[in-house]
Amino acid sequence: MATFDIYRKIYRLAKRIPQGRVATYGQLAGIVPGCTARMVGYAMAGIPDNERVPWQRVVNSRGAISLRGGSDSELEQRVILEKEGIPFNDSGRIDLARYRWKGPSLGWLEKNGYHTGPV
């Protein structure tokens, strides 16, 4: 099992995040076997051009955008998310209790070799 396969799994999973929902780094890491939150962030930073991953729907555990510091693309992503129907509160955070993605169906997880529940 090469690390390349893990990245592919992360991408495949992230592509399942529907519009109007968000997922956290830790959440995705908990679904992909042998993956950590840091690895998800690293994977998002290195998405190949041929892959179309909705990386803007992945936020940190606080419900805030965590882009490479100082970049203006952070504001850009917030605009995209708001456009997709996700509101930000006064602190610039998303209400994860309401907008967090529930994850793929159990059948999809089993079929593609992901974790199906809490580790």
Place this chain on the structure above:
DNA sequence: CTTTTGACGCGTA
């Protein structure tokens, strides 16, 4: 080879 860094998370103070 070793050290540092990074789109993270969580417990503690």
Place this chain on the structure above:
DNA sequence: CTACGCGCCAAAA
């Protein structure tokens, strides 16, 4: 609420 530390693991230096 903020600040700090540790754990996590893959790339880059």
